[in-house]
Amino acid sequence: MNAASPEVLSALRACVGEDRVLVDAGALEHYGRDWTRVHPAAPLAVVLPGSVGEVQALVRLALERQLALVPSGGRTGLSGGAVACQGEVVVALDRINQITDFNPVDRTVRCGAGVVTAQLQAFAQERELFYPVDFASSGSSQIGGNIATNAGGIKVIRHGMTRDWVAGLKLVTGTGELLDLNRGLVKNNAGYDLRQLVVGAEGTLGIIVEATMRLARPPQDLAVLVLAVADMAAVMRVLEAYQSAMDLQAFEFFSELALQKVVAHQGLQRPFDTVAPFYALLEVERGSAADMEQAMALFEHCAEQGWVLDGVVSQSVAQAQALWRLREDISETISRWTPYKNDISTTIARVPDFLAEIEAVVNEAYPDFEIVWFGHIGDGNVHLNVLKPDALPMAEFQQRCSEVSRWVFEIVQRYEGSISAEHGVGLLKKAYLHYSRSPLEIQIMRQIKQVFDPAGIMNPGKIFDA
Amino acid sequence: MNAASPEVLSALRACVGEDRVLVDAGALEHYGRDWTRVHPAAPLAVVLPGSVGEVQALVRLALERQLALVPSGGRTGLSGGAVACQGEVVVALDRINQITDFNPVDRTVRCGAGVVTAQLQAFAQERELFYPVDFASSGSSQIGGNIATNAGGIKVIRHGMTRDWVAGLKLVTGTGELLDLNRGLVKNNAGYDLRQLVVGAEGTLGIIVEATMRLARPPQDLAVLVLAVADMAAVMRVLEAYQSAMDLQAFEFFSELALQKVVAHQGLQRPFDTVAPFYALLEVERGSAADMEQAMALFEHCAEQGWVLDGVVSQSVAQAQALWRLREDISETISRWTPYKNDISTTIARVPDFLAEIEAVVNEAYPDFEIVWFGHIGDGNVHLNVLKPDALPMAEFQQRCSEVSRWVFEIVQRYEGSISAEHGVGLLKKAYLHYSRSPLEIQIMRQIKQVFDPAGIMNPGKIFDA
Numbered sequence: 041m042n043a044a045s046p047e048v049l050s051a052l053r054a055c056v057g058e059d060r061v062l063v064d065a066g067a068l069e070h071y072g073r074d075w076t077r078v079h080p081a082a083p084l085a086v087v088l089p090g091s092v093g094e095v096q097a098l099v100r101l102a103l104e105r106q107l108a109l110v111p112s113g114g115r116t117g118l119s120g121g122a123v124a125c126q127g128e129v130v131v132a133l134d135r136i137n138q139i140t141d142f143n144p145v146d147r148t149v150r151c152g153a154g155v156v157t158a159q160l161q162a163f164a165q166e167r168e169l170f171y172p173v174d175f176a177s178s179g180s181s182q183i184g185g186n187i188a189t190n191a192g193g194i195k196v197i198r199h200g201m202t203r204d205w206v207a208g209l210k211l212v213t214g215t216g217e218l219l220d221l222n223r224g225l226v227k228n229n230a231g232y233d234l235r236q237l238v239v240g241a242e243g244t245l246g247i248i249v250e251a252t253m254r255l256a257r258p259p260q261d262l263a264v265l266v267l268a269v270a271d272m273a274a275v276m277r278v279l280e281a282y283q284s285a286m287d288l289q290a291f292e293f294f295s296e297l298a299l300q301k302v303v304a305h306q307g308l309q310r311p312f313d314t315v316a317p318f319y320a321l322l323e324v325e326r327g328s329a330a331d332m333e334q335a336m337a338l339f340e341h342c343a344e345q346g347w348v349l350d351g352v353v354s355q356s357v358a359q360a361q362a363l364w365r366l367r368e369d370i371s372e373t374i375s376r377w378t379p380y381k382n383d384i385s386t387t388i389a390r391v392p393d394f395l396a397e398i399e400a401v402v403n404e405a406y407p408d409f410e411i412v413w414f415g416h417i418g419d420g421n422v423h424l425n426v427l428k429p430d431a432l433p434m435a436e437f438q439q440r441c442s443e444v445s446r447w448v449f450e451i452v453q454r455y456e457g458s459i460s461a462e463h464g465v466g467l468l469k470k471a472y473l474h475y476s477r478s479p480l481e482i483q484i485m486r487q488i489k490q491v492f493d494p495a496g497i498m499n500p501g502k503i504f505d506a
Numbered sequence: 507m508n509a510a511s512p513e514v515l516s517a518l519r520a521c522v523g524e525d526r527v528l529v530d531a532g533a534l535e536h537y538g539r540d541w542t543r544v545h546p547a548a549p550l551a552v553v554l555p556g557s558v559g560e561v562q563a564l565v566r567l568a569l570e571r572q573l574a575l576v577p578s579g580g581r582t583g584l585s586g587g588a589v590a591c592q593g594e595v596v597v598a599l600d601r602i603n604q605i606t607d608f609n610p611v612d613r614t615v616r617c618g619a620g621v622v623t624a625q626l627q628a629f630a631q632e633r634e635l636f637y638p639v640d641f642a643s644s645g646s647s648q649i650g651g652n653i654a655t656n657a658g659g660i661k662v663i664r665h666g667m668t669r670d671w672v673a674g675l676k677l678v679t680g681t682g683e684l685l686d687l688n689r690g691l692v693k694n695n696a697g698y699d700l701r702q703l704v705v706g707a708e709g710t711l712g713i714i715v716e717a718t719m720r721l722a723r724p725p726q727d728l729a730v731l732v733l734a735v736a737d738m739a740a741v742m743r744v745l746e747a748y749q750s751a752m753d754l755q756a757f758e759f760f761s762e763l764a765l766q767k768v769v770a771h772q773g774l775q776r777p778f779d780t781v782a783p784f785y786a787l788l789e790v791e792r793g794s795a796a797d798m799e800q801a802m803a804l805f806e807h808c809a810e811q812g813w814v815l816d817g818v819v820s821q822s823v824a825q826a827q828a829l830w831r832l833r834e835d836i837s838e839t840i841s842r843w844t845p846y847k848n849d850i851s852t853t854i855a856r857v858p859d860f861l862a863e864i865e866a867v868v869n870e871a872y873p874d875f876e877i878v879w880f881g882h883i884g885d886g887n888v889h890l891n892v893l894k895p896d897a898l899p900m901a902e903f904q905q906r907c908s909e910v911s912r913w914v915f916e917i918v919q920r921y922e923g924s925i926s927a928e929h930g931v932g933l934l935k936k937a938y939l940h941y942s943r944s945p946l947e948i949q950i951m952r953q954i955k956q957v958f959d960p961a962g963i964m965n966p967g968k969i970f971d972a
Contacts, residue, residue: 145746145855146886168750190695201693204670217946226885227667227851227927229656229706230935230942231969232951236702240695257750280611284634284723328794387690389611419692420612458694465696476696480683484957485698491953503697 044084048105052087052129055097060135062086071132072124074115075177078438079467083110083124090135092210092218092249098131099216099247102497110499111243113185114156116177118381119466121189121242121502128500131247133184139163147255148207148224153184153248160253170258172199176371184248190240192462194368197418198289199256201462203239208252211238211245214493224252237488242464243499245492259289261326264360265335267342267351268316269293272392274347275318279388279418281338282322286331290323291418292367298374298412299366305373308365314350320417321367323360370414377427378434379412380441384452385461388420394455395422398448402426405444421461424448449475465503473504510550514571518553518595521563526601528552537598538590540581541643544904545933549576549590556601558676558684558715564597565682565713568963576965577709579651580622582643584847585932587655587708587968594966597713599650605629613721614673614690619650619714626719636724638665642837650714656706658928660834663884664755665722667928669705674718677704677711680959690718703954708930709965711958725755727792730826731801733808733817734782735759738858740813741784745854745884747804748788752797756789757884758833764840764878768832771839777829780816786883787833789826836880843893844900845878846907848914852923854886860921861888864914868892871910887927890914915941931969939970 044052044063052061062071063085072081084107089095102109108128115122124130137154147169151160157171157178164171173186175193185191187209191202199205208222221235222228238245269275279291294302295318303310311319324335335353342348354360386394395413402411406426415422426444428437449459453475460469460476473482482504489506492498496506510518510529518527528537529551538547550573555561568575574594581588590596603620613635617626623637623644630637639652641659651657653675657668665671674688687701688694704711735741745757760768761784769776777785790801801819808814820826852860861879868877872892881888892910894903915925919941926935926942939948948970955972958964962972 143853143855145742146853147749148853190699192693192695196693203699213946219947219950220944221947223922224853225851225922225924225927226854227658227662227882227887228924228942229658229928229930230924230926230939231706231931231947232703232954233656233669233706234947234950237698239699241698257753276611283613287723328796330794385691385693387609387612387614388692389609416693421693456689456691458691458696460696461691461693462695469696473696476694478686480679481685481687481697481700484685484700487957488698488954491950491957 048107049085051101051105052085052098055101056087056089056094060088060090071112071115071130074117074120074122076118076120076123076468079120079123079125081123081125082127083130084127086130086132088132088135092212095131095212095247095249096216096218099212099214102129103216103495108497108500109247111184111188111247113153113182113188114177114180116181117185117189117466118383118463119460119468121464121466122185123467126501133182133249136249142167146224148252149255150250150252151183152250153182155183157181157183157186164255168258169255171205171253172256173202173205176368183251183253187239187248187251188241188243189464192416192421194290194292194416196416197291198287203236205254206235206239206251207254209235209238209248210250211248213246214495214498240464242466242502244489244502246498259325262289262323262360263326263332263335264354264363265322265324265339265351266311266363266366267320267322267339268312268314268349269318269320270347270349271317272395275320275417276388276392277345277347278320278342281342285334285338286324288322288418289325290321292321292415293417294319294367294370294414295412297410298370298414301412302366302369302373306365306369308362308369311352311363311366312350316349321363367414370412374412374425374427379425379427380438382424382445382448383421383461383463384424384448384457384459385419385421386452386455386457388418390455391417391420391422394451394457397451398424401447401451402444405447445472452476467502470504514573515551517567517571518551518564521567522553522555522560526554526556537578537581537596540583540586540588542584542586542589542934545586545589545591547589547591548593549596550593552596552598554598554601558678561597561678561713561715562682562684565678565680568595569682569961574963574966575713577650577654577713579619579648579654580643580646582647583651583655583932584849584929585926585934587930587932588651589933592967599648599715602715608633612690614718615721616716616718617649618716619648621649623647623649623652630721634724635721637671637719638722639668639671642834649717649719653705653714653717654707654709655930658882660756660758660882662882663757664753669702671720672701672705672717673720675701675704675714676716677714679712680961680964706930708932708968710955710968712964725791728755728789728826729792729798729801730820730829731788731790731805731817732777732829732832733786733788733805734778734780734815735784735786736813736815737783738861741786741883742854742858743811743813744786744808747808751800751804752790754788754884755791756787758787758881759883760785760833760836760880761878763876764836764880765832767878768835768839772831772835774828774831774835777818777832778816782815787829833880836878840878840891840893845891845893846904848890848911849887849927849929850890850914850918850923850925851885851887851927852918852921854884856921857883857886857888860917860923863917864890867913867917868910871913911938918942933968936968936970
């Protein structure tokens with residue numbers, strides 16, 4: 041890694057102020073990586089602009105000096121999209137974190153890119169509204185990063201992805217110009233919806249500096265059901281039965297091994313004594329007595345069919361929260377085994393066959409490894425986690441996993457699925473992009489990047505190589 | 507207009523078959539225009555491909571012979587997006603109209619681009635599902651055209667635009683290649699979502715040949731409320747009161763003049779004796795007795811505040827349909843006055859001030875004209891219709907209207923609104939695009955078109971000039 045030259049540092053300081061350029065080892069390490077730990081952080085410098093104008097000045101400087109920029113939010117990503125490992129300048133949006141222009145009629149609010157997800161959630165709650173995109177990292181992820189990665193999470197089945205809540209956004213392009221896209225309108229069919237292109241582009245088209253986010257009416261009193269399910273096909277039957285009768289707020293699943301791990305390490309109770317291959321967690325709005333009667337009638341039906349072997353319904357908010365922990369704590373619980381994660385999807389109907397094929401490959405390839413399955417099965421999205429045996433050196437584990445990834449992605453391709461359902465591509469999945477996107481699609485993406493970023497300074501090397 | 511050369515006709519016939527190339531005056535007229543009547547139809551020929559392969563062959567031929575292509579659906583558009591007035595070859599998708607691969611678990615279905623909206627609605631209904639995008643032209647508009655224009659309509663407040671129901675689409679690009687975008691996945695964060703770019707691009711990026719459409723659980727028993735409202739600001743208060751308490755299926759408005767016209771010409775009854783400046787039409791799901799009690803309590807509240815002067819609630823399906831006609835029949839009713847239409851939007855909260863400013867301009871400019879207001883006020887989208895006085899010649903009427911359009915669009919620009927909320931840009935709004943989109947945005951759109959259509963053969967001259 042080259043150290044930043046005095047000239048470059050001085051020019052960066054002229055853009056954002058003396059104290060807003062960081063080059064100490066701690067800052068470079070902190071701002072140069074995300075939740076992945078595969079690529080060592082190696083940025084040239086970290087800058088903390090305080091305004092849109094400062095971001096534009098930084099981009100113009102980067103053009104002059106041929107500096108690569110990495111836009112940086114909460115860095116909670118799981119694919120290396122915000123990693124700076126090649127002497128880039130990290131542009132951290134932390135200081136552009138104001139919430140302004142709350143509009144109760146449109147139910148929108150303007151957020152600086154650096155607004156933390158939980159900050160927006162709390163802002164909404166104080167106004168008896170609701171920001172429904174929620175996931176484990178909501179305490180540190182930022183709105184700009186959520187948009188750049190089109191973050192998903194545990195409420196997608198009911199409320200969609202981050203994309204669905206972006207009413208407008210401002211982007212500083214690779215030429216330093218400012219695009220103000222859609223401006224909070226519900227309806228705007230005046231030309232291409234460029235906003236949609238920026239959502240999920242992982243910072244490769246420019247730096248998101250501001251967004252107008254939509255808020256929702258808060259859900260009423262929620263009930264959580266955890267069901268023991270006979271097999272994967274039955275999980276899908278239960279989903280279909282509930283979904284045809286009522287709006288589900290969530291439909292998650294996890295395997296017996298996931299449950300065992302989370303119970304053993306988080307001090308939680310099993311929901312019931314019955315042991316089953318899989319468990320489904322459903323959340324429904326307890327709108328009226330009739331709604332809960334319907335939820336219970338569906339449970340009876342699923343039990344009669346032999347799909348469901350046991351179940352429990354939350355009777356209080358505290359019990360609902362305790363049941364949610366069985367699912368939500370899995371990721372943290374298994375992190376001690378530094379799992380190799382795949383975040384894959386197919387259409388919902390094909391999930392049972394898809395999982396059976398992947399399980400066969402994985403069990404053959406890793407007879408000695410523990411495999412933990414969980415995920416957003418109501419969206420066709422499963423997380424495949426291979427746990428590292430304690431005795432196995434990390435490098436050898438990574439090596440064996442990446443070999444098997446190819447076989448897994450061949451199955452994903454055969455099922456016309458996605459190699460990254462919600463985590464994005466970043467650096468970690470770049471080599472596998474062609475399993476989900478055709479050569480023509482990848483070529484078009486490259487050309488679109490050139491339109492927004494002709495000098496190739498915006499998060500270069502992420503998603504695809506130039 | 508030049509007639510097609512024998513060589514070109516012979517080459518077109520080689521692509522799609524002898525009987526599938528039409529050049530008679532009736533066909534050229536029928537397939538060369540949409541619901542606008544501003545530009546005379548003047549296509550070179552009309553072709554009716556029966557497969558994706560035939561569409562690709564046509565595009566390759568167009569590249570060789572430098573033919574411009576106009577993709578053509580039901581041609582119910584209101585902005586001239588599907589008009590062929592410059593010797594183009596119309597590629598009508600009528601024959602690619604199969605519905606296949608119904609997937610009850612994902613609630614998706616694969617539609618040829620030529621599937622008529624009502625055909626999809628009926629298909630869904632037969633399976634106890636629901637295709638929620640609905641508008642006046644559903645009996646002849648086609649799915650491919652709906653996607654190309656991101657069609658909206660009367661259920662947007664609850665169910666969104668066509669964009670929200672496209673789970674995947676296939677596009678033949680301007681180079682004759684086939685893109686298969688998103689393939690029905692709920693979650694797919696593997697690179698740019700090119701599907702979103704195609705939705706609303708009005709055929710300028712290629713020809714949509716197939717789409718995977720999502721279906722919904724059907725709404726339960728619906729109740730319709732029509733309310734007499736004191737003024738425009740009160741309309742917004744009523745919207746806010748209802749929307750903060752319940753999910754609205756629709757929230758439409760129309761003016762007293764609109765009501766008078768529709769009652770006089772459609773043989774309908776006024777909903778009540780009270781005369782008010784505006785009327786709001788609300789649709790709510792009659793989920794339970796509690797829901798209707800809430801709807802009535804909100805009505806009482808709005809009446810106490812002086813916002814609502816009178817109201818009626820449907821007591822039967824027949825009465826609900828009769829109330830809907832007061833709103834839905836407006837467009838057809840006023841068509842006898844060949845209205846000059848503007849389809850504009852701003853954020854919802856700004857609608858009262860926005861309408862007041864536009865009304866002042868329009869009333870000053872057209873003291874002798876009747877102005878009919880109606881639209882999807884719950885989305886911030888209003889239709890401004892200027893009726894032609896019987897005595898005024900058409901050319902003079904068009905001339906006076908287009909002068910005033912400039913003043914209207916200056917207000918739209920000041921309110922950061924859209925010059926085309928749902929009808930698209932096509933030919934009719936092209937000259938006004940810069941009131942809603944910046945020069946940089948328009949430049950980016952042009953460059954993106956070049957990526958998909960380097961030879962410029964796909965619906966050239968629509969939205970913007972090359």
